[in-house]
Amino acid sequence: MNIVLKEKRPFSKMDFPCLTNANYRRYIHKIRRYLEPVGNTKPKFWTIKGMPLPGDSHRITLDHTGVVGQKFFDLLESIKLQHPTIHDIKVKFTSDLHKHLAEMGCSCNPANNSIKVGFETSDNNLHIKILVYPETTQIDIGCTYKPIVHDLRGILYLSEIFSKVSHHLSSLTGHIAAIPPVHEWVITHYHFAKDGTGIPSFNGQTFHMTFEEVAGGLIRFYSKRMPDGLTIPRLEQIKSVQETLDQKMQEVLEVTS
Secondary structure, three states, X not given: OHHHHHOOOOEOHHHOOOOXXXXXXXHHHHHHHHEEEOOOOOOOOEEEOOOOOOOHHHOXXXXXXXXXXXXXXXXXXXXXXXXXXXXXEEEEEEOOHHHHHHHOOXXXXXXXXXXXXXXXXXXXXXXXXXXXXXXXXXXXEEOOOOOEEOOHHHHHHHHHHHHHHHHHHHHHHOOHHHOOOHXXXXXXXXXXXXXXXXXXXXXXXXXXXXXXXXXXEEEEEEEEEOOOOOXXXXXXXXXXXXXXXXXXXXXXXXXXX
C-alpha cells in the first residue's frame, strides 16, 4: 500500500529482500485477487486493483525504446553528472532485544512474533521503522524525497542515524550489551539513485521503465512526484547486499580516493 499509494509505483520481489522467494510467492497468492500485473516483465511487477499509477492513461511504462525516443537519452544525459544517493535502506543486526522487550510487557505480532518499536526523529524527511524479532532486529530507513548522498559525509550521517536508533533501543531496555556496535550492523537493501533536478526541458511527463537485473540489482528509470509538486526523473538500481557500515564506508572511500 505504501509503495503504490505513496511512491506511486508498482512493486516486485526486490522490494521485500527479507522474504524468501517461496514466502513472497505465498503472500502474492493469498492477496492475488486484490492485485493486477503491470506489463509483462521479469521479475513481475504488481499494483493494487483500482489504484491508478502515474501515466496509466498514456502508459509509457516498460517501453524499452525510451520515454519518447531521443527524450530517453536526453534525460539520462541530464542526470549523468548528478551525485549518486541512497534511500529505502534496510539494516539488521543480531541481538536478544526481543527477550528484554517481551519481559517488559511489549506485545508481539502473532503473525511473525515481531515487536514494533516506535522512533521519533526531528528530520521530517526520515521515516524509520524498527521491528524486533526473537534473534534479529530490522530497521527500515525511508528518505525517498531527500535521499542521502552516497559520499563520506552521507555515510557519516547514516552512522549518526544508526547511533541514535541504538541509543533509543538501549534506553528502552537498559541492556546496552544486547546491541552490537553500529559499525557491525548489516545493510541488506537500498536504492542507489540519481535524480534529475532543475531540468528545464523536462515537462513532468510520467513514466516508469524497468530493466532486467544487471550487476546485482534491478534498474528502474521513472518519474518521481516531489512534495513541492515538481516531477523529476530518477534513475535507480535496487541493491540487495550483505555489508556492514564499515564495509560501506570503505567502499565510499575507495570511490572518492
